Amino acid sequence: MPIKKYGVLAATAVERRREGSTDTPHYQIHLRDAHGTDYRAAVNVESQQAPSDLLFAVVEDFRHPVTGLLPDPGSGWTDLSSKPGTASLDYIRGNLFDPATLRTLPPDLAGADNDLADLLDHYVQRAINDQAAAVYLIGQRFGPEPTIPDKVFGFRPGNGVHDIHMNQGNSGRFKADNGVFQDGGLLIHLPSENRWVAVFLAFQSQSWHTDDEHGNPITDAPPRPVDPTGGEIQVRIVAALVNPVGPAPEDETVTLLNASSEPVDLSGWHLADQAKHRFALPAGPLAPGATLIVHRAGGFELGNHGGAITLLDPAGLKVHGVAYTARQAAAEGRTITF
Numbered sequence: 001m002p003i004k005k006y007g008v009l010a011a012t013a014v015e016r017r018r019e020g021s022t023d024t025p026h027y028q029i030h031l032r033d034a035h036g037t038d039y040r041a042a043v044n045v046e047s048q049q050a051p052s053d054l055l056f057a058v059v060e061d062f063r064h065p066v067t068g069l070l071p072d073p074g075s076g077w078t079d080l081s082s083k084p085g086t087a088s089l090d091y092i093r094g095n096l097f098d099p100a101t102l103r104t105l106p107p108d109l110a111g112a113d114n115d116l117a118d119l120l121d122h123y124v125q126r127a128i129n130d131q132a133a134a135v136y137l138i139g140q141r142f143g144p145e146p147t148i149p150d151k152v153f154g155f156r157p158g159n160g161v162h163d164i165h166m167n168q169g170n171s172g173r174f175k176a177d178n179g180v181f182q183d184g185g186l187l188i189h190l191p192s193e194n195r196w197v198a199v200f201l202a203f204q205s206q207s208w209h210t211d212d213e214h215g216n217p218i219t220d221a222p223p224r225p226v227d228p229t230g231g232e233i234q235v236r237i238v239a240a241l242v243n244p245v246g247p248a249p250e251d252e253t254v255t256l257l258n259a260s261s262e263p264v265d266l267s268g269w270h271l272a273d274q275a276k277h278r279f280a281l282p283a284g285p286l287a288p289g290a291t292l293i294v295h296r297a298g299g300f301e302l303g304n305h306g307g308a309i310t311l312l313d314p315a316g317l318k319v320h321g322v323a324y325t326a327r328q329a330a331a332e333g334r335t336i337t338f
Contacts, residue, residue: 002167002179002215005141007079008087009039009161010071013127013135017152018108018117024048025107026162027120030153031135034074040150040160041137043186045116046107047203049172054116054165055102055202058123062187062198064096064323065274065306073134073189077141077161084274084308088181089138091166092210093276095308095321096185097200099208100225100232123188123197132191139164139184166200168215169207178215209317212276221317234260235269235286236320237309237338242302245333252296254309255335258286266292268314273300274307304329 011031019025029041046052069087071078080088089096105116112118127133143159150158163177164184170177186199207217208224225232239255254271258264263285270278271294279300286292296302302309306329310321322338329336 002082002182003140003163003177005079006082006088006139006182007077007141007161008070009033009041009077009137009141010073010075011039011135011137012074012131013124013133014038015128015153016121016124018121019045027117027124028152029124029135029137030155031137033076035076037076038150038153038155038159039077040152040158041139041164041186042160042162043120043164044162044201045120047205049174049203049205051104051204053104053106053204055104055204056116056119057097057099057102057200058119059097059198059200060195062196063325063328064094064198065308065325066094066096067187067189067196068306068326070136070187080138082179082181084181084276086181087138089183089185090168090181091183091200091202092168092208092318093180093212093308093310093321094183095310095323096198098228100228100230102200102202102224104204120186120199123186123199126190127188130190130192134189134191136187136189137161137164137184138187140167164201166202166206169210169217170203171205171207171217175216178210180210180212180215182215218317221315230259233320234258234262234264235266235311237311237322238291239335239337240302240309240322240324241333241335242307242324242329243304243332243334252302254294254296254302256281256286256292256294256311258288258290258292261288263287269319270312270316271300272310272312273302275301277301278312302329
């Protein structure tokens with residue numbers, strides 16, 4: 001069954017503590033909300049299941065519609081429904097970041113800037129030192145435990161959030177935690193710089209392709225792409241006109257590019273919107289280097305308040321995905337490029 005008590009903590013970072021070699025080392029963050037309630041965020045920096053080093057991706061200028069769906073800064077804990085169109089995260093379906101940018105780091109090594117705890121420290125210390133910074137931790141809540149002080153920072157009641165990582169595609173004893181739209185992450189809003197920073201974590205043992213019902217690994221699916229230049233992706237989404245000039249119904253379009261050196265038969269391929277509505281692509285070959293402008297039809301929608309567009313192959317597996325914000329969609333008649 002999926003993880004319990006999934007949600008988001010909106011608070012201010014107060015202090016942090018690095019753990020050394022333990023059975024399950026974490027990077028610990030002490031946070032406090034606007035009501036004075038204390039929380040601890042336990043962020044995994046090592047996997048119990050081999051390989052032990054975690055995958056991470058950092059987006060220094062995170063632009064995604066999910067930021068507009070988060071609760072108010074400092075508001076404390078908010079439960080989330082595991083479904084699209086909410087602040088719930090899904091590393092596969094939400095198009096939060098390019099999976100090819102995921103890299104590994106060891107949990108904790110001697111020296112500076114050479115391990116995952118160092119990387120987390122860079123951003124968390126930035127948030128601690130900036131009183132205006134708003135921190136959001138998405139994962140599974142633990143506590144409150146009225147009679148038990150927090151085991152790391154000592155405040156009462158013990159209370160916080162963990163599982164701040166991908167929570168699907170697990171196998172073995174962790175398969176019971178699988179679910180869709182229940183992944184974790186660390187988001188930091190820096191108002192003085194007018195930007196968001198996002199940190200995403202995953203285990204190397206997790207599958208990148210999962211079923212839409214349970215988030216379980218799909219057998220014989222291709223591995224996660226690892227080329228950040230996009231060289232492994234034959235067909236990609238390169239542009240979208242989500243807010244055409246004129247009244248509804250508007251002629252929304254998505255532009256595809258065959259970046260490979262061979263024709264690609266698009267028979268059985270689909271586009272999917274943020275709500276997972278699908279639209280079949282025209283059957284037939286797309287020549288190498290050629291583009292295809294697809295005109296929206298049916299229930300497939302590109303909302304003006306931000307959204308996601310996903311390209312699916314005939315097996316229903318994700319080939320490529322993009323996301324856009326309400327700000328990008330605000331200019332009527334402007335084509336968004338990805």
